[in-house]
Amino acid sequence: MVRFMTLSLLLFPIYLLPGSGWSAPATVETQKQSSEQVQLQQARSAAQAKAWGLTDDEWAKFERLQSGPRQYWSPQLDPLTTLGVEADSDQERQRYAELQVRLEAKRAERELAYQKAYTAAWTRLFPGLVPVQGMSDAVTLSSNPRYAVFVEDPCSTCEASLRRWLSTSARLDVYLVGSQGDDARIQQWARKVGITPVQVNSGQVTLNHDRGRWFALGASRPLPARFQQVEGKWQRLD
Secondary structure (H helix, E strand, O other): OHHHHHHHHHHOHHHHOOOOHHHHHHHHHHHHHHHHHHHHHHHHHHHHHHHOOOOHHHHHHHHHHHOOOHHHHOOOOOHHHHHHHOOOOHHHHHHHHHHHHHHHHHHHHHHHHHHHHHHHHHHHHOOOOOOOOOHHHHOOOOOOOEEEEEEOOOOHHHHHHHHHHHHOOOEEEEEEOOOOOOHHHHHHHHHHHOOOHHHHHOOOEEEEEOOOHHHHOOOOOOOOEEEEEEOOEEEEOO
């Protein structure tokens, strides 16, 4: 009996003692998975930084900014605008502005090239129908003309100008530059400047994503920019 009890005491501690060697394989596997996840995230961040023309350190700064108050002030703001707004010097601010101009110019070039291909395809496939032309149909010369207005956010001058133009009952097609196709962002901006559902539903105001149109017109800062189509040509008014 004594021998049996001794053997039992020797066997059971293998399963009861905490921190035994049996847990080591699971720990090693967890550490491996964690290391792979870190490497994958680093690779993704590096790819995103490259796509925006930024260094790894600049992308890390953007992520830090997006985890702070900026995410509440300007949700879904693009990296270049975020870094430009939060720049620590005029030199930094200029760098991000130039990066954004070049990137948006390339985007506009691609979108215009596709628009040309689309128009050619429509003409070939449906020669008897007129396609929707977008902005070129939106503004025509009449006794009560419409204006194409290009704005950005944040931009206090844009907000003040919109309020002034709306007070005259002007008909406006508003294009938010850098909206990234985010409808919620345009709607939030519209509420901020006082555009009402009545004005939108009546057709007095339309809210649109810029999608490179501003660059297609050869426009330049500062914004806002107000255009009118006269005899088939776009003219900047102010």
